[in-house]
Amino acid sequence: MIAMIVDDEKHVRDAIKLLVPWSKFNINKVYEAQDGEEAVRLMQVHRPNLVFTDMMMPLMDGKELMVWLHEHLPAAKTIVISGHEEFDLLRHAIKYGGVDYILKPIDAEQLTETVSRAVELLRKEEAQRQQQQDQTIEMNQIKPVYWDTIWSNLVTEPKAFDKYAKEIAEEYGLGPQTRPCRLAVLSLDTISGKLKNSFWSQWDLVFFSLMNVCNEVLTESRDERIGVAFRYWNNDQEIVLLLWDGLEQSNALLQHIQTCIRTTFQSSLDMGVSGQLAFPDALREAYTEAKLALRRRNLLVKDKRIHEYKDSVAHAPALLSMNEHAEGIRLAVRSGSEKQVRKAVGEWMQTVRGLQTIDSEQLEQWWHEYNGYKKRWLNEWFGDNLPAGRPEDEPRFHVPTDDEGRLALELWEQQLVRSLTELSKQLLQSQRQESNVIFEIAAYIRNHYHQDITLQEIANHFYLSREYISRKFKQEFGENLSDYLSGIRMEKAKLLLLNPHLRISQIAAMVGYDDEKYFSKVFKKMEGVSPNEYRKGRES
Numbered sequence: 001m002i003a004m005i006v007d008d009e010k011h012v013r014d015a016i017k018l019l020v021p022w023s024k025f026n027i028n029k030v031y032e033a034q035d036g037e038e039a040v041r042l043m044q045v046h047r048p049n050l051v052f053t054d055m056m057m058p059l060m061d062g063k064e065l066m067v068w069l070h071e072h073l074p075a076a077k078t079i080v081i082s083g084h085e086e087f088d089l090l091r092h093a094i095k096y097g098g099v100d101y102i103l104k105p106i107d108a109e110q111l112t113e114t115v116s117r118a119v120e121l122l123r124k125e126e127a128q129r130q131q132q133q134d135q136t137i138e139m140n141q142i143k144p145v146y147w148d149t150i151w152s153n154l155v156t157e158p159k160a161f162d163k164y165a166k167e168i169a170e171e172y173g174l175g176p177q178t179r180p181c182r183l184a185v186l187s188l189d190t191i192s193g194k195l196k197n198s199f200w201s202q203w204d205l206v207f208f209s210l211m212n213v214c215n216e217v218l219t220e221s222r223d224e225r226i227g228v229a230f231r232y233w234n235n236d237q238e239i240v241l242l243l244w245d246g247l248e249q250s251n252a253l254l255q256h257i258q259t260c261i262r263t264t265f266q267s268s269l270d271m272g273v274s275g276q277l278a279f280p281d282a283l284r285e286a287y288t289e290a291k292l293a294l295r296r297r298n299l300l301v302k303d304k305r306i307h308e309y310k311d312s313v314a315h316a317p318a319l320l321s322m323n324e325h326a327e328g329i330r331l332a333v334r335s336g337s338e339k340q341v342r343k344a345v346g347e348w349m350q351t352v353r354g355l356q357t358i359d360s361e362q363l364e365q366w367w368h369e370y371n372g373y374k375k376r377w378l379n380e381w382f383g384d385n386l387p388a389g390r391p392e393d394e395p396r397f398h399v400p401t402d403d404e405g406r407l408a409l410e411l412w413e414q415q416l417v418r419s420l421t422e423l424s425k426q427l428l429q430s431q432r433q434e435s436n437v438i439f440e441i442a443a444y445i446r447n448h449y450h451q452d453i454t455l456q457e458i459a460n461h462f463y464l465s466r467e468y469i470s471r472k473f474k475q476e477f478g479e480n481l482s483d484y485l486s487g488i489r490m491e492k493a494k495l496l497l498l499n500p501h502l503r504i505s506q507i508a509a510m511v512g513y514d515d516e517k518y519f520s521k522v523f524k525k526m527e528g529v530s531p532n533e534y535r536k537g538r539e540s
Helices: 010-019 036-046 064-070 086-096 108-156 158-172 192-219 247-265 283-295 323-335 338-353 360-382 409-434 439-449 454-462 466-476 481-498 504-510 516-527 531-539
Strands: 003-006 028-033 050-053 076-082 099-102 178-185 225-232 238-242 271-273 275-277 307-308
Touching: 003 010, 003 036, 003 360, 010 028, 010 108, 028 036, 028 466, 036 064, 050 064, 050 108, 064 076, 064 086, 064 238, 064 409, 076 086, 076 108, 076 338, 086 481, 099 108, 099 247, 108 158, 108 225, 108 238, 108 283, 178 247, 178 283, 178 516, 192 225, 238 283, 247 409, 271 283, 271 531, 275 283, 283 307, 283 360, 323 338, 323 360, 338 409, 360 409, 409 466, 439 466, 439 481, 454 481, 466 481, 481 504, 481 531, 504 516, 504 531, 516 531
Parallel strands: 003 028, 003 050, 050 076, 076 099, 271 307
Antiparallel strands: 178 238, 178 271, 178 275, 225 238
């Protein structure tokens, strides 16, 4: 914090410097001036937070200085120290925000108390300014999301326009009268593979940056907006552009947006565009047209990024099923041979490469067919005992793209081979496990954990020696059989502890312990807390 002392008498300035405990108030710099003019020059450079001023000085007196402070440094706090008690001077000090009017000779206690009040005022006002600044930043962050939500709602339900008409008119200058509009859908499915991989963990930032580029184009060199770009919340992979003015130049405008995106991101996006329809009543229809144009574009065409509805629906190709190749792929996975998997997938991809047209609808059909077959195979091979990693859990559908954002069948082929090869390995591992008696013992323990299982009982059941079971179990699972059993029991116990109506003694019995105290002792040893503490921790 910075202070300044303005007085034409040096001994007064020295007295103030001596009497004020500056460090107590976190004031680390104190400047001096002998009149108002010198003070103004210094204040323009150092911008003090706290000013001590005399009222009667040559060149520029205290009254004039306070007027200047009120206009140029309104946040600064002023303490008047004067040898004159005139009411006019006091009234002037109050009018221009003086914290106090102290008469000379200076009383040290009064001066310290006044400085304390002034510093407290400064701190409170700074806190209020910071709070307002934080609120402004928060509002600026929330506002785009708010408008994304409104526009998304209007696409889904155009009749809701009346509800937002006043806000839309104020924000966008768009009145309630019916007018023609066009709607374009940008699909991030076709963003370049390189960009997708680089920003996958910052997907919101990609949306924000793309919308900024689009909205800058829609507002540049014009007095009024001609449209808006927003994130369509009903599909987290889409940005929607709504154009309501200058429609005769809309194709050129959309091409310009493509160029700007390409320049900024070194990647282009496919765009589906509707025909001219009535705003706001036909917004849903316009979205449907743009979406259909996007879904039915031929992904094999390399030099076209903007797809209009009238062109895309002229001829919708018949969809090709992967049914004829499914059995060959299934047998290849069962074989356990990566070579056979590659061969089966390659035969399927050869059929795909023979097509003249591939659109998003076709890709999505293949995706759903593939996952349907895979789910069926998993049920056939694993039943309820799916292996770790859940090989049936595939990411959501994405168009496989290269670094240019173009359809890359070779990448899709590689993905299929990797996925199916991993499944084949898991199947082989499962088959080996099933033939291994130790895994049968582990399954027996998982199914009978709630009973009083002993090593001798297991040895009798499987006709093996206790020593053999102990040694082999430790080799396969890396822990003793008793620890394995305790681990299963504790996991089951933790689930049961989530039920507040079950007593600890009941839970102990349900997981195979007749002695509640012994159960609690084992639980605390393994989990670090008692059963009661664990339950309370989950309730808080």
